[in-house]
Amino acid sequence: GENVEQHPSTLSVQEGDSAVIKCTYSDSASNYFPWYKQELGKRPQLIIDIRSNVGEKKDQRIAVTLNKTAKHFSLHITETQPEDSAVYFCAASIQKLVFGTGTRLLVSP
Amino acid sequence: DAGVIQSPRHEVTEMGQEVTLRCKPISGHNSLFWYRQTMMRGLELLIYFNNNVPIDDSGMPEDRFSAKMPNASFSTLKIQPSEPRDSAVYFCASSLLGPGLINEQFFGPGTRLTVL
Numbered sequence: 001g002e003n004v005e006q007h008p009s010t011l012s013v014q015e016g017d018s019a020v021i022k023c024t025y026s027d028s029a030s031n032y033f034p035w036y037k038q039e040l041g042k043r044p045q046l047i048i049d050i051r052s053n054v055g056e057k058k059d060q061r062i063a064v065t066l067n068k069t070a071k072h073f074s075l076h077i078t079e080t081q082p083e084d085s086a087v088y089f090c091a092a093s094i095q096k097l098v099f100g101t102g103t104r105l106l107v108s109p
Numbered sequence: 110d111a112g113v114i115q116s117p118r119h120e121v122t123e124m125g126q127e128v129t130l131r132c133k134p135i136s137g138h139n140s141l142f143w144y145r146q147t148m149m150r151g152l153e154l155l156i157y158f159n160n161n162v163p164i165d166d167s168g169m170p171e172d173r174f175s176a177k178m179p180n181a182s183f184s185t186l187k188i189q190p191s192e193p194r195d196s197a198v199y200f201c202a203s204s205l206l207g208p209g210l211i212n213e214q215f216f217g218p219g220t221r222l223t224v225l
Contacts, residue, residue: 032211043200043216044152089152093211096142096165099152 002027004092006100013080014108021103023090024072030092033066033073038087038102047088048075080107113217115201121223127189130220133182134203142214143176143186144200152200158184159206191224198222 003026013019025033034049050057050064050073057064061080066073073092077084085107091097114133122128134141142157156166158178166176173192178184188195198221202214 034213043218045216046213049213095206095211096154096157097211097214098154101151 002030002092002094002098004090004098004100006090006103008103009101010104010106012106012108015080015082017080017107019075019077019080019084019105019107021075021088021090021105022072023074023092023100024070025092025098026071027092027094028068028071029094032093033064034091034093034097035062035064035075036089036091036099038089040086044089077105080105082107082109113201113203113215115199115217115220117220118218119221119223121225122191123225124192125190126224127187128191128195128222128224130186130199130201130222132184132186132201132217134184134201135215136182138203138205138215139181140204140206141178141184142202142204143184144202144216145197146200146219147197155186188222191222193224196222196224 006023031052035047036044037047038044048059048062048064050066061078063076087102087104089102090100116131140159143155146152155168156176161178176186198219200219201217204214205212
């Protein structure tokens with residue numbers, strides 16, 4: 001079955017810096033790669049997703065890149081703000097989502 | 110739409126008791142997913158349904174866990190008997206799946222279960 005690895009497990013940045021979170025997956029048939037943000041005590045919420053026929057997608061300060069050959073994808077957050085502090089999960093999917101272990105991002109003012 | 114609805118939001122019970130968690134998916138979604146989240150194991154898929162039919166229950170921990178979806182607007186996850194190691198946050202999510210196509214999963218607020 002699919003296996004998703006996510007790094008780093010924790011990431012601390014200063015406000016205004018960029019943050020990058022990386023994930024690798026094992027099943028080359030996976031075709032959908034969402035990223036979820038989970039604030040403390042809240043539900044996971046989708047922030048951006050990418051499908052296997054696209055290499056990059058951007059939405060304001062967040063972007064995701066996908067390298068199908070290498071089977072890895074990354075989340076990029078630019079101009080980080082304190083409200084970006086949360087746990088971020090990547091996932092890979094054919095029909096069901098397999099989640100990474102999460103990255104705790106802390107943005108210090 | 111009110112989004113995915115789960116009840117109860119919090120449940121505290123004693124070991125050995127039966128626990129039933131409930132979920133109402135978003136109207137029009139054809140797939141429903143039950144997840145368990147713990148610090149140690151992260152976010153795990155327990156089971157998912159498509160058009161009310163269980164498709165993959167390989168994540169269900171053991172026979173103490175069971176899930177049903179009697180109709181398109183309701184699902185239950187039951188634990189009987191409950192054990193302290195079942196303590197976790199249980200999320201229900203729904204989505205619209207098509208042939209070879211997966212879309213965003215919308216998560217409910219979760220049920221925080223504590224088994225004493």
